[in-house]
Amino acid sequence: MRLLLVEDDIALRNGLQQALSVQGFAVNAVGTAQQALSVIRAADCDTVILDLGLPDMDGLVLLKQLRQKWPRLPVLILTARDGVDERIKGLDHGADDYLVKPFAAPELFARLRVIERRLGTASSHLIRCGEVELDSTAMLVTAAKLAVPLSRREYVLLKELMESAGRIKTRDQLESALYSWGEEVASNALEVHISNLRKKLPADFIRTVRGVGYTVAKA
Ligand code: CA
DSSP: OEEEEEOOOHHHHHHHHHHHHHTTOEEEEESSHHHHHHHHHTTOOSEEEEOSBOSSSBHHHHHHHHHHHOTTSOEEEEESOOOHHHHHHHHHTTOSEEEESSOOHHHHHHHHHHHHHHHTTTSSSEEEETTEEEETTTTEEEETTEEOOOOHHHHHHHHHHHHTTTSOEEHHHHHHHHHTTSSOOOTTHHHHHHHHHHHHSOTTSEEEETTTEEEEOOO
């Protein structure tokens, strides 16, 4: 699941992006409502984590715009506004969930997993393709019941592929999952990670679709 984190507090934004990445989410992080809109217009996210106090627009106004144009895009409000009235307002404006700062990071991760399950991108914690299983709660991958140790990036790539099993993931889609780590990515990074993944997984598990991208077979 690709997340868009909209938060103008730089320290919190960077810290959260890092923590969410470690949890295996692909995260785009921006500091203004305008930047958020351009990411969403590019259809580059599955769920929005929204701070309400933004420099260029009140988060509730942005939420209203999102609801009009993208009624199904899940939005989780993350804010210091903790009054009951504020929470009701947020939910009535169409937020799917509301978490008050300060919050415990594991609670945010758990709530995101609920949204993920509802979206059906991961109908359970467990995705199974042939003898390979990926447990997104434990961030554990096994092949024929044996643990497969993966780097964080390998895990993110494999999760992207397995969530779309039976369909092709384009190079762009997979690279954007890598780019969302907020780091420079070498032009051959994708090939390197895929090649490393292949060494750890059953032969032919990841198939190359020449000139397009990669795919894994469904179940
Ligand atoms: Ca803020």
